[in-house]
Amino acid sequence: MSPPSCGEICRKPTKGQAKDALVKIRGIVSKNTGFLGAYVQILTGDAGLLYEEIRDAPIVSPHGHCDPAWFANDEAFANPAALLVVPDHYVFRMLFSQGADLADLGIGSAGGAANPRDVFRLFASNWHLFLGTPSRFWISYVLTETLGISTPLSAATSDQVYDQIAEKLAHPDFRPRALFDRFGIEVLATTDAALDDLAHHQAIRDSDWQGRVIPTFRPDSLLDPADPSFRTNLDQLAVLTGADTCTFDGYLTALRQRRAVFIAAGATATDHAIEAVYTEWLAEPETLFQRLRAGTGSAEDAQRFYGHMLIEMAQMSVEDGLVMQIHGGSRRNTNQAVMARFGRDKGADIPVATDWVRGLEPLLNRVGNAPEFTLILFTLDETTYARELAPMAGHWPCLRIGPPWWFHDSAAGIARYFDQVVETAGYYNLAGFNDDTRAFLSIPARHDLWRRGVALHLSEQVARSACGMTDARALATLLATDLARDAYRLSG
Amino acid sequence: MSPPSCGEICRKPTKGQAKDALVKIRGIVSKNTGFLGAYVQILTGDAGLLYEEIRDAPIVSPHGHCDPAWFANDEAFANPAALLVVPDHYVFRMLFSQGADLADLGIGSAGGAANPRDVFRLFASNWHLFLGTPSRFWISYVLTETLGISTPLSAATSDQVYDQIAEKLAHPDFRPRALFDRFGIEVLATTDAALDDLAHHQAIRDSDWQGRVIPTFRPDSLLDPADPSFRTNLDQLAVLTGADTCTFDGYLTALRQRRAVFIAAGATATDHAIEAVYTEWLAEPETLFQRLRAGTGSAEDAQRFYGHMLIEMAQMSVEDGLVMQIHGGSRRNTNQAVMARFGRDKGADIPVATDWVRGLEPLLNRVGNAPEFTLILFTLDETTYARELAPMAGHWPCLRIGPPWWFHDSAAGIARYFDQVVETAGYYNLAGFNDDTRAFLSIPARHDLWRRGVALHLSEQVARSACGMTDARALATLLATDLARDAYRLSG
Amino acid sequence: MSPPSCGEICRKPTKGQAKDALVKIRGIVSKNTGFLGAYVQILTGDAGLLYEEIRDAPIVSPHGHCDPAWFANDEAFANPAALLVVPDHYVFRMLFSQGADLADLGIGSAGGAANPRDVFRLFASNWHLFLGTPSRFWISYVLTETLGISTPLSAATSDQVYDQIAEKLAHPDFRPRALFDRFGIEVLATTDAALDDLAHHQAIRDSDWQGRVIPTFRPDSLLDPADPSFRTNLDQLAVLTGADTCTFDGYLTALRQRRAVFIAAGATATDHAIEAVYTEWLAEPETLFQRLRAGTGSAEDAQRFYGHMLIEMAQMSVEDGLVMQIHGGSRRNTNQAVMARFGRDKGADIPVATDWVRGLEPLLNRVGNAPEFTLILFTLDETTYARELAPMAGHWPCLRIGPPWWFHDSAAGIARYFDQVVETAGYYNLAGFNDDTRAFLSIPARHDLWRRGVALHLSEQVARSACGMTDARALATLLATDLARDAYRLSG
Incomplete structure (x- = not known):
């Protein structure tokens, strides 16, 4: 009865196992409200005045990791998953920490076959995992302010939101x-x-x-x-x-x-x-x-x-x-x-x-x-x-x-x-x-x-x-x- | 004139010296109000609503150091000192830091001869040392909520409180x-x-x-x-x-x-x-x-x-x-x-x-x-x-x-x-x-x-x-x- | 084209260069309001009551670095720069971090020839650098409470404030x-x-x-x-x-x-x-x-x-x-x-x-x-x-x-x-x-x-x-x- 080797333990979890494992605390939160208000903290008093002073100032972005090809080619973004999930290590690391298989999230060559709609659904179904994190704030802001989507995010609304985003991305205004x-x-x-x-x-x-x-x-x-x-x-x-x-x-x-x-x-x-x-x-x-x-x-x-x-x-x-x-x-x-x-x-x-x-x-x-x-x-x-x-x-x-x-x-x-x-x-x-x-x-x-x-x-x-x-x-x-x-x- | 050795310095302080040393700042706070309200912070607004939501939820205690013998034998706790002072390292470490001898607190075999009532009095007389610490909150809560004692704790009331606690402990409800x-x-x-x-x-x-x-x-x-x-x-x-x-x-x-x-x-x-x-x-x-x-x-x-x-x-x-x-x-x-x-x-x-x-x-x-x-x-x-x-x-x-x-x-x-x-x-x-x-x-x-x-x-x-x-x-x-x-x- | 040696890089900046370098972000804050209210935070409620309790208590100063010669000789302080700038490493380190030459601040033997009035002006002109620091609080308090000066500090008022301080220092009450x-x-x-x-x-x-x-x-x-x-x-x-x-x-x-x-x-x-x-x-x-x-x-x-x-x-x-x-x-x-x-x-x-x-x-x-x-x-x-x-x-x-x-x-x-x-x-x-x-x-x-x-x-x-x-x-x-x-x- 020798202990399992690293290979056995680390590499063998089947997708089925991984999916079962998601979420670590499965069943605890029965309903995900999909609350989308994270970006709207009302700043009052002096804080409000100071925020108004700079709210609409130009964006100076002297360090980041955007792909210059986007601006060279100016092509439409491929799909909601490729835009919001696959490139965002804040997002997929959290899902991974709760048992998701990165391949199911479209990551790497192993994830090449993943259907973007499925990837997005895996994310949307676990939207509650991001409560309290800046990712929840950023994505709420992106969905609401940038993409103009008001449907709360959840497993039930995933396809609907996916389609709404996809429609936007096809429009020249979102190049x-x-x-x-x-x-x-x-x-x-x-x-x-x-x-x-x-x-x-x-x-x-x-x-x-x-x-x-x-x-x-x-x-x-x-x-x-x-x-x-x-x-x-x-x-x-x-x-x-x-x-x-x-x-x-x-x-x-x-x-x-x-x-x-x-x-x-x-x-x-x-x-x-x-x-x-x-x-x-x-x-x-x-x-x-x-x-x-x-x-x-x-x-x-x-x-x-x-x-x-x-x-x-x-x-x-x-x-x-x-x-x-x-x-x-x-x-x-x-x-x-x-x-x-x-x-x-x-x-x-x-x-x-x-x-x-x-x-x-x-x-x-x-x-x-x-x-x-x-x-x-x-x-x-x-x-x-x-x-x-x-x-x-x-x-x-x-x-x-x-x-x-x-x-x-x-x-x-x-x-x-x-x-x-x-x-x-x-x-x-x-x-x-x-x-x-x-x-x-x-x-x-x-x-x-x-x-x-x-x-x-x-x-x-x-x-x-x-x-x-x-x-x-x-x-x-x-x-x-x-x-x-x-x-x-x-x-x- | 060689320096004192470790033995001389560390082991020789007599109880008398240690008692004299207590409190490091003896005389500074002439009156100890014995304020017993540490557990009653009023939570208002959303905090109050959220607290009410969970205040009376069951207690899940998945890690701790209680003695299973207590629940196997279900005998009454011996006395207030044995319950509240001797087993609580948060309590005796603070008293020690201010000059108390652990033997006077009933600790270890050296403390075997300590009278529980004296132990409790040493604690009660130094109740002010715990101001600002969670021990003060926990013990206030225990005395008031769990034991139903409303007498403020101090040197003057020590024996009275001791007797009140002892009376409770003798009751089957406190097994x-x-x-x-x-x-x-x-x-x-x-x-x-x-x-x-x-x-x-x-x-x-x-x-x-x-x-x-x-x-x-x-x-x-x-x-x-x-x-x-x-x-x-x-x-x-x-x-x-x-x-x-x-x-x-x-x-x-x-x-x-x-x-x-x-x-x-x-x-x-x-x-x-x-x-x-x-x-x-x-x-x-x-x-x-x-x-x-x-x-x-x-x-x-x-x-x-x-x-x-x-x-x-x-x-x-x-x-x-x-x-x-x-x-x-x-x-x-x-x-x-x-x-x-x-x-x-x-x-x-x-x-x-x-x-x-x-x-x-x-x-x-x-x-x-x-x-x-x-x-x-x-x-x-x-x-x-x-x-x-x-x-x-x-x-x-x-x-x-x-x-x-x-x-x-x-x-x-x-x-x-x-x-x-x-x-x-x-x-x-x-x-x-x-x-x-x-x-x-x-x-x-x-x-x-x-x-x-x-x-x-x-x-x-x-x-x-x-x-x-x-x-x-x-x-x-x-x-x-x-x-x-x-x-x-x-x-x- | 060998890289410059330490000597070339570290020791050669001329005063002119250093002055040019001051401030790192020169031109950004065009006006320095010279706001002098840093010490007057109004404490209300219990905080106000507790502050009043101790505000005028004696000062017990058991550790510090004052020069005993001051109290042995009881001579007037030399000048505002020697009092407020030269001995205060909080002050000159901040100015140095923004490009000032320590010699221009009267520091060390290299600074021996610096005119105190110029030293003070260099400090006053950069008063905005201290926004948010305790130095700004301390110095505002000293100027207003201790020295009774109400002129806001800035490049424009530097000489005026210098003279006001100097006048005070000459008075026996400021020995x-x-x-x-x-x-x-x-x-x-x-x-x-x-x-x-x-x-x-x-x-x-x-x-x-x-x-x-x-x-x-x-x-x-x-x-x-x-x-x-x-x-x-x-x-x-x-x-x-x-x-x-x-x-x-x-x-x-x-x-x-x-x-x-x-x-x-x-x-x-x-x-x-x-x-x-x-x-x-x-x-x-x-x-x-x-x-x-x-x-x-x-x-x-x-x-x-x-x-x-x-x-x-x-x-x-x-x-x-x-x-x-x-x-x-x-x-x-x-x-x-x-x-x-x-x-x-x-x-x-x-x-x-x-x-x-x-x-x-x-x-x-x-x-x-x-x-x-x-x-x-x-x-x-x-x-x-x-x-x-x-x-x-x-x-x-x-x-x-x-x-x-x-x-x-x-x-x-x-x-x-x-x-x-x-x-x-x-x-x-x-x-x-x-x-x-x-x-x-x-x-x-x-x-x-x-x-x-x-x-x-x-x-x-x-x-x-x-x-x-x-x-x-x-x-x-x-x-x-x-x-x-x-x-x-x-x-x-």
Whole structure:
């Protein structure tokens, strides 16, 4: 009677089992009211006045994950499931946590055969799972405000709502460019691999459409020797740039060249996603580079080299003016069975405790006082708001604190953010808001939630006499649009 | 003039000194009002409506530390001190922190000679120390609601209150079974060593009383090679089961057998209390087992083996359906002098920072996707609510977040819990409430505090339009009873 | 095209560049309203009643960094910049974070040539940067309440306000002793190096002024072998005491003697500022001492020795009654370029995560149960409030939790403190308030902010029926003055 092996346990649950397992607490809530009012919190008093001040301000979206192809091709979105469920890891991770099979949600190649209508029904039938989450707010807002649908969502109404959405999506008013314009988006930054040819961005610029969609330089796979494709990526980098990526100097030259290409395409920022925050300045990077280039470096070599390259990137930012972003502290793809079957980014990324102080000290002591440099930090470890990020941003000239990120981009998360960063960092060391989403339709909902949070926070500041309404109004606009424009150098 | 040794400093304070030291700030509060109103917060508006909805719901108590002998024998509780002071580590730790000698509080063999009336007076005279703590709420509730005593507590009234309580305890209505019934307890789980013969549980089932009291399988001392009695416990396990606990397979067989015995006695869950959260799957556990069985293993061997056994326990749960609980992050018995004189669990257990993500990754990647598996996590490190537990429970199908535990089972602790877990985990990945107490009389008070916290939280959700009152009512019942029933499989 | 070296990047920004860089978001807020009402939050209801109870209570200031020379010499403060900007690291760090050159703020020898009027203008022009920070509250309070100035602060009014302040400072009513008396300061503790001759303190006692200014024994530089001047400090210690600081026993004798000198000068406490919380009892400290005395010890030797000496200090406190304070978890002088140009304590101290539990265990198990011992802990890692400090103080007889420190001495910081410590530690294990400031004029403002926080917290406790108003009034006085008097043994 030996214990079941991982294979037996992890891979064998049949769809039938998984469906049975959904919902963990099946039967407990017999009726789902499908309440659709989550977005309509009435803000009164000063909060209401401050919200009105910024409610209809333009949307500045300096960091996110929309697909530039949408705006290059301007084709209709395929169907409600492909728009609202399949790309939204907030949505499918919750359904998975309650026993849904990701294949039944149309995820990955395993989900290729799923009927979009069935996918949507699986989501609609479990709408109650999202009670209390920002997803419920965002989707309610999208359905009601953006799509004009008033039918409460439930298993019973799923097909009806599906059809209503599908009808909208077929209309020219709901094509990507039309929505972009209707949303009042002033600028939208995408996130693009450093090896990307930026053809979609070129197509957008070549079109007669005036929307400002710009790329962001994301070089992770060229900097992290632990990436399985690191060496082939460097080969590809050589092909793309003509530089000799077999020497460290050639490698740096190639990176500089790619940055210049992104700048020419409108980029104003880079982005780095790292798990542990670690930087180190190597006196002799060439040796380590050669070992890693040859595939003979150790895990420690890889970490030290990556730490060095973050500083190189910071120094290139001093030279070329690209604002540097670091998203730190997410442990990626922690569920091996899901990774094997469905691939990366399938809801199993989990935050870990982060040490920004020691982790960034080598980088900051190298370039942190350079007046030309801006570095925006995003944390998933809220304990670092008051302990590390606010004191650091309240000292280092280069630093700005990014808005609440990912799991913390929520009503309570926003309140905790203001509560914990403002007293030490003030407002002017913040980077405003960014929606960081690949769910295009949710962009207005996300900015609206932030703006409500701003209004609530500032009205409390007025109530405690931290400022008067004149200052509060100025701060509201600052937080809604101006800090983002400034931090990302979008006005120039 | 050498410094005093530990012995001189730690062990020599005479009772006289200790009494003098009480209270640290003696004389500051000249009058103790003995205010007894802590339990009567008036909830108004939606909070009041939601509280009424669940106020009188049955009590589901799936995890705690009541003594099954109370219900097997149904004898009157000995005296007010033995009921309210001696077993309550929340109470005696606070008095100790202000200079009381634990012996004067009747603790341990050193306290055997203490007069219960004196013990109670020491407590009553220091009632003001509990201002602001949940103990003050719980005890006020017990005195007023459960025992019907309206005399404010103070040094002056101590004997009077003592006599009033003693009179009640002598009455048949205040025997354990009568109170159990009066409290409306639907089910009460105790926590029992894996080697326990469960005779009291058998006696309860054999009696004509209908109360449902069930055991919980707690195998710590059979799994942790660092436990001083680990090897003799395994010998005892062999005697009890007839299995050969000198081989790893025999050891597993014996554990499976004990689990089956607990299941037959009504158990639906196991419980594990660990300091560091560490799991690891060993390809060859036998080697390590033999070293540890022989007493020649290292501390690292012990940790790795324990980490492996937690995964074995999880796999057995997949087989036999017992819900697994992990209470992690408490550093036990940190005061060596108190440990030496009074023994374990005397108020010196202190939480430490906990890493659930990396610590559980091996276990979760082994069984975390199994639809049959439920794992409930309890933390004393609140920073893990939003950073780790909510994201993990919002992904892994097996996971549920346990309610606020120990020091955090309090009004503000409950508010922080909801604030930090719901937005990412939703409500359906929670495990409802459990009182986790050995203070039997405080059970209704603890559930009442939770229910007030639920009502306050949900009324705030309604105010911010996160849901309507219909959903809020359903969620209130879910949080008061249904999630606990479901998570612990108590309905079947 | 090699990357710029640290020297090029860090040291070369000219003043011109730095000025241009100020403000990071220049032009965004076109008008600074100069709102000066930050200190006038109206407290109503129970909060108002409780605030009135303690608003005018004496100021007990048991820990801070005022210069005793001010009170020994009683000379007028030099000028508004020297009073309000130059010594206030909260102020200049914020300006630095937005691009100001510290030299332009009159900091360090590099700032010696700065015109005070220009320094003040740089501050006044950037008054909006402090929106939302406690500095804005404190300075508004000082200007309005203490200095009687009603002109809103801005670039345009800077010279005018400067002149108004200067006029006040020239008046005898604004000399240090007169302000001390006007502020109602009952006792003010300074912080003094263990090698200090305490001449200013002697001069105060020898004067006919009755103000109580007492020293605090700060021996860091005599205990930390990592301090560059450790060995010369020990030489100086030998000269000062006549003891042989080349043997460990002589070293201890000398330390005891310095403590006695401080006690004779009125000291009731010691203070220790450490980065990592680490204690260890060495069986044979002599060996390590000799290595470190000879300058041949390792970094690990230094840490272990320092950890041992903290326990020696605790044991001396048991002997001589000095209350021990530990301020833990600040990583000092993290900006090397600022350190090189401007010296220590220039706003680059950043908190790091702290482990109080394991770090203090050896010390506590040595002396933590001694009734004569008081140890007050200050943390910059708020996650330790509920997880570590409150459970520890709720057990160990010696422990008290210090008030919110540094970045957390703010309206929201105070609210978080009460929210997270009271339920487990109660009120009587707290140490009341201390202002910990070198900005003498801000002392009443800081106590006022605390008292408002106390009133708000207690009114919420009353609202949730945690206590009645009678208890709340007693607790208000306890938190405003009595706990501080008692914890620091100032009443005797």
